[in-house]
Amino acid sequence: MDISDTENLFNILCDALPILADMSYGYACVTDPSGTRLKTVDSQGQEIVELQGTKYPLAAEAFTKGTAIIGTSQLMPEAESWAIPVGPYVICCNNMTNIIFMRQLEEALLKALPYIVKVVGGDASLYNLKENLLLTSSGDKQIQEDVLGEDLKNLLAERKPFVKFSDSVEGAMKVYIPVTHGFGLVLSNETAILRNKKLYHELKKSKSIRYTLDDLIGNSRHIQNIKSMVECASNALSNVLIMGETGTGKEIIAQAIHAHSPRANKPFIAINCGALPASLIESQLFGYKQGAFTGASTQGQAGIFERANGGTVLLDEIGEMDLELQTKLLRVLQERTVTRIGSVEPIQLNVRIISTTNRDLYQAIKEKSFREDLFFRLNVVNINVPPLRERKEDLPILVKHFINKFELETGKTVHGITPAALNILQQYSWRGNVRELENCIERAFNFIRNDSKIDCAHLPEYIMDAMAYSDSNDIDLKKAIRDAEKRVISKALKITNGDKKQAAVLLGISDTTLWRKLDT
Incomplete structure (x- = not known):
């Protein structure tokens, strides 16, 4: 190749540098066989004069081997470079500008995490595969730093979006979105789910109902049978007797029956039959007329049956009820009316009765401490709750x-x-x-x-x-x-x-x- 051809090739290569730099999104240069930079331009096509005359070992290696090679950028270790010998010259490119842009993008996304949290209503995270980090923002907290687990790291390395169920919040999910080869976003609705659950429980409390079918926790055969019975009982109007040891969740079942019944928007009122003296329970159940007894309100008072009309009454620990009071309760159930203490005027009732007990009522009937006829009135639908040791x-x-x-x-x-x-x-x-x-x-x-x-x-x-x-x-x-x-x-x-x-x-x-x- 004569001098004119060499000069012509050099000019062609120099003219191509801006195009090559733009395509590789970095720097492009021409060197001589020793790797000395003759001309360098950036991705905007501007010549980097201060690099002229500096040595680039990767270019010298490519010329010596007579083949194209890929290596690390001399100007930025994170960037990649390639060098190709062309006649008496070597043309080189790197992706340095792209690396700088990605770094700026990652920093911008990290700063944006608290704002993303406000929009999505959950946690937002940025993962970095190279540094094996997961940086999370919950909106009102500082960025939390965690290490990526190996299983998750392997999934992320596939660089495909995927959805994963939360390990800590039931019903919540996370979506993993790769942005580049090295990092991406993770959006979670955990906070929103927790907030909704809290709101839901508060709403239940405001209606005097704290529990629904969702609060019957378990996958055992026993629990599945109970859930089926609750669903069936909810659609009926019959009285229900729930039997089981202390602490098995009898009240949860009672409230769930009411919550899933047509009476759900009506009152649900519970009274513990073993917690108060018989006389006080009587006035609470049936109410009283003004002046009915010493200390009675001058306005009188509606009883639980009256106040729960159209809804449900829970007689908790019915097995502890006094025998005399059992007789009066039986009359209410038979006649579907209630008469306030001190009054003779019956009040029509449309109330469903759910009772609970931890006593063996069959044995109580034998011992004459519980009325058999009342038992049959209450025990139309029977639900036995197994102890925890059996499930x-x-x-x-x-x-x-x-x-x-x-x-x-x-x-x-x-x-x-x-x-x-x-x-x-x-x-x-x-x-x-x-x-x-x-x-x-x-x-x-x-x-x-x-x-x-x-x-x-x-x-x-x-x-x-x-x-x-x-x-x-x-x-x-x-x-x-x-x-x-x-x-x-x-x-x-x-x-x-x-x-x-x-x-x-x-x-x-x-x-x-x-x-x-x-x-x-």
Whole structure:
């Protein structure tokens, strides 16, 4: 190639530089065989004079090998470059401007996260695959930084949008949207779902109804049967008797029947028949005329049956009702009228009666402490609620439900429960049933640190003692419990620098119990 051809080629290559720089969205240059830059332009076509005469090793390597190669940009390590030998020259390009733009875009999106939160009504996150980070904004908080899990990282690496159900909020979802090869947006409706649930529960409270069918938690055969019975009973008008041990959720079932019935917009009034003296219950149930007895209101008072007309009356713990009062209640149910104390004028009633009891009414009838004829009036539809120990398959989902509930109430974030602690809960007998389990989880929230899991040390001492000294022959379970306790105690002592008194406070147990566990 003679000098004129060489000069002509050089001019052609120089004329092509702005086009190449624009297409690669970076810098483009021509070098000699040694890699010395002869001319460099940016993506706007402007010549970068200060780079003229500087060495570019990648260009020299491409000329020596006589082939096109790809490498790292000399001007920006994050950018890529390519070099192609053309006659006595080497032409090079990088994507540096593109990298700068992407960096600015990522920074802009990060600043925009709090505003995105306000629009979507949930959390908004920015993920960065290269740095393995997830940066989250909840609107009113600072940006929270988390590490991407391997499973999630692999999904994101496919660079396709996808939807994933939330691990922490039931019914919530997250959508992952790739923006570039390296980062993207995550939009979640978790906050909106939590807010709607809270609003829903507040609305239920304002109508005197706190529970619906959704509050019957569990997937066991027992719970599915109860839900079916509730749906059937809701569409009927017959009286319902709900029987079960204390803490099994009888009132939830009663309220669910009312909430899903045609009477849902009418009053629901409950009275505990075992909590008040018979005389007071009588005046509360039937009402009284002005001046009916000493201390009676001068205006008189409508009773529960009157005030609930058109709706539902819940007679809680009906098995505790006085025999004389049972007789008067039977008359109300037979005649569908109520007469206020001190009055002779009957008031027509259109009230559905739901009763609950933790007593064995069949035995009470034998013992003559409950009227058989009243029992048959109340027991048109019978629902037996099994104790928790008979439906232990529901325990994990109940634990998750209560964790979500107390997260809302306390503002703490609890990442579930450890297998060892859950194993203990599944082995325990739960004499107080679901209510006792709820109290157990609530207690754990008093002692657990934020962003951690419920462990053995957070469980009530009486549960741990019951398991440790059980007559069970399951030696492996006892060993697992002891091993789990030792790990948690060791961690607590490490946190408190060996201070046993502080460790006992952290663990939520007494000093004596801690000493005993350390000695075993």
